[in-house]
Amino acid sequence: MLRMTSTLPGVDRPAAGLSALLKAVSAGRMQATVRELAGDRYAGRRVGTPGGQAAAIWLIERLGELGAATALSGFDVAGVRELYATPVLEWSTSGQAQRLQHRRDFVEHLASADLAHTHSAPLAAVSEADLHGRWVLAGAADWGRACELAEAHGAVGVLTVRGTDAEGWMPKMIAGPPARQVPVIALRTEVHARLAEALASGPVQVTASMPLRQITTRGHNVHARFPHPAQGDASRVRVLLSAHYDGVGDDPDRRLPAAADNASGVAAVLEAARVLTAAPLGALELMVAFLDAEEAGAWGSAHHAPTLPPDTLVINLDGAAQLHEAAAVEAGGPAHALLATLDRAARLTGVPLKAGAMASDNRRYAAAGLAAIGVGMGMPGYQTPAETPDRVQPDTLLTAARLLVATVMLLIT
Template identity: 50%
Template sequence: MSTPAHSPAPAALVADRLRAVLSRVSGERMAATVTALAGEAFAGRRVGSAGGAAARAWLARRLADAGAAVTLEPFAAPHVPEVYSAPTVHWTDGDAERHLAFGRQVAVHLASVDEPLIRRGPLAVAGVGDPVGRWLAVPAGMTLFDAYGHAHGALGLLLGRGVDADGWQYTMLAGPNPGPQPILTLDATTHAAVLHAAQAGTGTFAANTPIRRLDLPAANVHGRWRTAAGGADILLTAHYDGVGDHPGLRQPAAADNGSGVSVVLEAATILAGVLPPTAGLAVALLDGEEAGALGSAHHAARLRATGATPAVLNVDGAGHLHEAAAVEAGGPAHGLLAALDQAGRHTGLPLVAGPVASDNRRYAAAGLAAVGIGAGMAGYHSPADTPDRVQRATLTAVARLVVATALLIGADPGTVSSQIGDRR
């Protein structure tokens, strides 16, 4: 009995070929990319910032140097919040005056109104007594909506908020629209002390809330090596924007998402030389993810309008692996997820189903097969997200996973498209 011309290669042969390709993955190269993206040349890297524009130009050159045809996809990023000056905040419980450290003890809430002038007045508890002319400490368990109902004529609201292991209140750009009041968030210890002083009727508080909303230009960076010619069309994605710097606070955005960008660049560069000519390969480096996954929403809509159906692998956070990488699949992703599972078994990277709240969800919502991969980060959205905390071993593990997955879904049956056996 003759063997078909395209019979699946034996599992051992597939494994050998994958192993040879995966040996090309370099943690050193990826770490250098992370360090560059987190450096002063790209300071801020928030959507619409000078650092973001500089990073975009640099990434476009990187893709072109790797042999991709590069295009930019401009779009608008409306109503992006910006703390344009460090808030001045101090208070007293009747004895000593305390000045609060921005980013640690105090931050400006996204729902705050812009108030550049310092408001000074006595402390009170939201929902207790007359709020007029007072800063209101909001007790735990009271929602912001309920606090608004008790705040007519108040100077502002003071909410409690946890800090991370490094003592920072992490930064967010996507969230509620501005409300009617100045709002500050205080770390748990400070909030408890302020609430106690408010209950005792002895405290005074003085602060401003310098936050504004900006309509900003944004752009995705696309690189395509080739279009699909009867085979799978593979799209690797990662967002290159960060939450940006605050006045006096540098936030490098190394793990989120310099790490994801470095993985995608490394994987695409390797895949460009080993995928068969039938497979398509493209990269989308996305802007505006931190402001609401704006870049992927724009790109996914364009793909849907043109009828393109790539298989999407999105990487967001490849900096600090704990026990397993999180995987979230959406859209018609059964085959993609199966290949990812097989790639994880081959590379030895444990995978677990878990939320990856990133650009992959925009592609899945557009009806595309999409998988998000997240492998942890230290210093989330804070000054502590520095390159030295991004693990080379994690970068390497995730890049190997992406390369193996793309090979399994993109190569023809005569090379490495056969799935590795289901044995661990």
Template identity: 60%
Template sequence: MTATATTAVSGSSLRNTVAELAADRFTGRRVGTPGGRAAAAWLAEQLRAIGATVSADGFPAVVRELYRTPELRLGERELVHRRDFVEHLASAELPGPRTGELVTATADRLGGRWVLAPDLGVSARATRDGAAGLLVPRGTDEAGWMPKMIAGPPAGDLPVLAVRAELHQQMTVGELVTASMPLRTVETSGSNIHGRLRQPGALDVLLTAHFDGVGDDPGQRLSAAADNASGVAVVLEAARLLAGSLPDGVGLAVALLDAEEAGARGSAHHAPTVAPGTVVLNVDGAARLGDAAAVEAGGPAHALLAALDQAGRETGVPLRAGAMASDNRRYAAVGLPAVGIGMGMPGYQTPAETADRVETDTLVAATRLVAATVRRLATSVTG
């Protein structure tokens, strides 16, 4: 990368994109919500502003949705959602509060009682006996938050609440438990936003990042700044830099993907339509670099990995092999050379995942790494 290309990265533009996507009006950008659709429309405008030909592509998605804040009381003690307990995605819907005595999973009688269970292994017996529901343990992040998820196992027949592990250990058999779980399954639709900046040639590069988040809780913001407003900002800025600087014969496109948080449905819809041989770089999280960027490769990615390694050395971004369970896997699964790049998500899927925690230096480093990788690939093809 030349010195001019390096200094052309705009930290202010990167920060502004993160702040905009994390704003209140997009309500956490969950697939199928007005906020998610508004974010897609705003991103289409940003792609047009850098010269892309833009299109949208819709697809179905299914999510689990809290429509009220769930409650959990131990006797007179009111516990705090997302600090002391969270929804378990295997839970049945329980719209209103249900009260019952707390018993262990080995108790003789479970009917009408809340069962303190180590896991879901007791579900069949608890359902058969007519238990009020299950309380199972779950850990927290380093700040004591319990992250939100909107896709996972199918709903079962019993209400299930995941309780902070330390609290779960301290709960007393015989005390009264009152709980609700207003959690429903919602069939909705998402929309990927595509931008073509350069026509395909001997090499075609696709830059991807998902723009959806898990969405706000009722009464509580989850702005999804790190996951993945940061990755979207990097892809937009890298595309802007590359659009006018790549040699002839190198194509460039962007896919801003919806419903990654709902099981990577957007990339699953898109990947089978991508031309064979297209090289895919996916960015999921570019908020706090730490010791090194995590990289996962799939498909016939030898040349892509070589270019990425050279780009890391060139830009001074340390790389390490690490799991990237993101949209890159959908592209690799259809036989495309694909890498996922991640540089940290402080506050991941909690109210603490705010725009002020996204580091500008990390955004700039990720942009330089992506741009340098594409330029290395272009040089290997065009000489």
């Protein structure tokens, strides 16, 4: 397991040249990038949307200003969940109706079939014999069985249970298991309990819609390559800094800014590239990839990874918004030497590290046989309307960008 790092007495101090580079990292510039990408005109940056494509163009322009040769690389993405209207859910008993709030009280289940218009029907417990023409109330453990019964007996759909985050939001996701043949709606735990209690006391009528469809769309990776030594230079070090720029996209009636996940990571990578390319890089071949469709299953990195030379060293940053005790690090592929360099860079810059799961694009690169490390530094408001730019901490942005700069510089010295 990766040990915690710290600035203890006797630990290496950065050389003067590296210290100057670390001081050149600008929190203000990174905050401006986060605010830009979280802005209204990008509409949450979901893959295949005009907002996502506009974000890619904006990033191409910024990388071009740094002197990089840039390109967009397109690829198809299947199975993206698209919520094309605001879902409705209400229930009534004894003539009194209660209308629930989407993303607070209930949310789309990713296995749901499309239900474009509201359908009213009685509610039944999953244990009841007659489910035909009824909504079925199921628990978290038996929702799959409830779907099978609903499909077999002609039920309207299934209501199951799902928790919320600490702030009471039900986060949005756009990739999941195959769709069932019936609508599936997830209720907040407390709402599910109230509904079960009401059903135990008497008849309950449920009215709901779930306008959720699966689409195939087009993703676009942003690639940048900075001037590098001649191809025959045996001392060349090839490094890729990557971060996904896509988000899950806005709801039809609500903004999901995606500031932490992953405008923050993009901002830190962009700033690290700016600082690095202003310095003599010697034998470094520096590449940057801003990846699309991570939220839909890491399709962007899956498309990109097989195209890279086998000696490419990959550092992927997913989340640089709120560092608590330590940055989470996951190494994959032949990454032992790269991990040791990252650990030394963390000691030089005072960044505590811990081994932790980083289920992001780094895994696609590692699966392709590349030395790949994923780094994460927190995502407050993860995939909810509360994921706003003001919650991205300037100190965490500085920490992330400086760690990247220090790691790359140590790789070439």
